Amino acid sequence: MDARRRAGRLVTALLFVAVSWLAPENLPPVAQPGQWTFVEASPEELIRDQWAGTGDEDVMVRIAWRESRFECDAKNPRSSAAGLFQTLALHKPRAERLGLSWVEVSTECWASIALAWDLYQEQGTAPWKATR
Secondary structure, three states: OOHHHHHHHHHHHHHHHHHHHHOOOOOOOOOOHHHOOOOOOOHHHHHHHHOOOOOOHHHHHHHHHHHHOOOOOOEOOOOOOEOOOOEOHHHHHHHHHOOOOHHHHHHOHHHHHHHHHHHHHHHOOHHHOOOO
């Protein structure tokens, strides 16, 4: 398990403890950190969840499939395109403003989705118009 994922789980556990400590006593019991189950989601599920309610869920799933075949670490040998959505390196400054490294964007589904979502919020599906 990579350090970022471990750190995320630690933060989640700490938040759980803080909320549990501040919660009123009449709330029903909840699972303790040792009882949690983490379920890996597929890239398609992550995309559908991110774009839920936009009406573009199917479009974005088709784009990711065409761009990378749902391979989170896909790289185009003929261009700078990388990641699930084959985002171009010209978007590296945008990724950094979001707190993402280019390595994360080009290897991790969650980071590629975060950058694609940011692009989508500004431009819709236009950055991938050739893919549709």
